[in-house]
Structures are given as C-alpha cells and as structure tokens.
Amino acid sequence: MALRRTSSSEPPFVLVGGRLWLDFVNTDDARLGERVETIASFERYVDWLAATGVVDADRATALQRRAVEQPSGAAAALVEARRMRAALRSLAEQGRSDSGARAREHALSEINRVLGRSAGTRRVETTDAGGYARSFVAVGDAFGGLIIPIVESAVDSLVNGELARVRSCADRRCPRVFVDVTRSHTRRWCDMATCGNRAKALRSRRKHRA
Numbered sequence: 001m002a003l004r005r006t007s008s009s010e011p012p013f014v015l016v017g018g019r020l021w022l023d024f025v026n027t028d029d030a031r032l033g034e035r036v037e038t039i040a041s042f043e044r045y046v047d048w049l050a051a052t053g054v055v056d057a058d059r060a061t062a063l064q065r066r067a068v069e070q071p072s073g074a075a076a077a078l079v080e081a082r083r084m085r086a087a088l089r090s091l092a093e094q095g096r097s098d099s100g101a102r103a104r105e106h107a108l109s110e111i112n113r114v115l116g117r118s119a120g121t122r123r124v125e126t127t128d129a130g131g132y133a134r135s136f137v138a139v140g141d142a143f144g145g146l147i148i149p150i151v152e153s154a155v156d157s158l159v160n161g162e163l164a165r166v167r168s169c170a171d172r173r174c175p176r177v178f179v180d181v182t183r184s185h186t187r188r189w190c191d192m193a194t195c196g197n198r199a200k201a202l203r204s205r206r207k208h209r210a
C-alpha cells in the first residue's frame with residue numbers, strides 16, 4: 001500500500017486511488033470504521049500536495065510560510081478544497097450510474113466554477129523521475145490555484161470516459177474510491193493489504209466454520 005507519513009502524530013496519506021482526484025477524495029478517509037480527516041489543516045493540505053508531487057518541496061515550504069502570514073487566506077483555501085472534495089466524492093461514488101445525473105451536474109458546476117476563475121500559466125515540466133508533468137502556475141491568489149491540478153485530473157477522467165471505471169471499495173465501511181484499470185475490470189478493494197485481506201480472512205473463517 002502506498003503510504004506517505006509526514007509527521008508521526010498525523011494519520012498517513014493513503015494513495016490507492018490511481019488518479020490524483022481520487023486520492024484527494026480519499027483524504028476524507030476511515031480507519032477501523034471511524035471517519036478520519038487527513039487534511040485537518042491547511043498545513044496538512046500542503047503536505048498532501050507535496051506527498052503527491054503536485055508541489056515540490058521548495059514550493060511547499062514557501063506555501064507553509066505564506067500561510068502563517070495569511071491565515072485567513074489559507075483557511076479559505078482549505079474550505080474551498082474540501083467543498084470541491086465533497087463534489088468529487090459524489091462524482092466518484094455515483095457518477096457512473098444512471099441515477100448519478102445530479103452528482104455529475106453538481107461536480108461539473110463546481111469544476112467549472114474553479115476553472116472559470118483560475119488565472120495563471122499552464123506549463124509542462126520535467127520530473128525528477130525523468131518524465132513529464134503538467135503544471136499550473138497560478139497568478140494572484142497563491143492558495144486558490146492549488147486545487148487546479150486536482151480538478152484537471154478529474155476533467156481528464158471525464159474526458160477520457162474513465163468515470164465508468166471508478167469504483168467504491170467493496171468493504172461497505174470503507175469510504176475509499178479508486179479507478180479500476182485491471183484488464184478484467186475486477187478490482188474490488190481499495191487495497192489488498194487492508195480491505196482485501198480482511199475480506200479474505202473473513203471468507204476463510206466462514207469456510208472453516210462450515
């Protein structure tokens with residue numbers, strides 16, 4: 001399982017969604033059936049952006065410093081990010097079904113609201129791993145633009161027709177979502193090491209009893 005621990009006391013980020021926007025939805029997580037907010041502060045939001053490679057370490061440090069100087073701007077950006085996350089969660093959970101029209105509509109209007117007010121420069125840059133990545137350098141509001149790469153990732157899934165492959169974990173107590181890119185379209189669990197294993201253990205216990 002892809003776990004990124006940033007500070008020992010905070011719940012680690014779980015990156016099992018397969019797409020940036022799905023990993024972002026999964027920041028609203030659960031542990032042992034209890035809901036856990038893994039981006040409880042703007043600082044943690046920036047930690048997550050750094051853990052997923054949306055911002056590099058230097059930019060993350062600069063953002064953290066700026067957030068101390070502009071706490072209300074940072075707080076507002078976190079509220080906005082969580083609002084987008086709620087819309088993206090509905091899209092991930094209900095978007096592919098026939099009854100998901102409202103979720104799709106709402107997500108589109110939230111996405112377009114963010115895209116419509118974003119001003120900045122799109123760039124393509126080389127990554128440390130030797131590949132290429134899109135980036136968006138916001139002008140003006142430094143905090144508001146942070147959500148753009150997440151929104152762009154959702155747009156990519158919509159445009160590529162990938163919404164049909166987005167799933168919720170088969171464990172009903174687990175809120176995680178992911179994209180099923182298996183050839184057989186049979187991925188059921190967010191993560192084999194946790195939910196998948198629990199289900200397997202339960203099956204074998206039942207079999208044993210029978």
Ligand SMILES: [Zn+2]
Nearest residue numbers: 169174190195
């Ligand atoms: Zn799960």
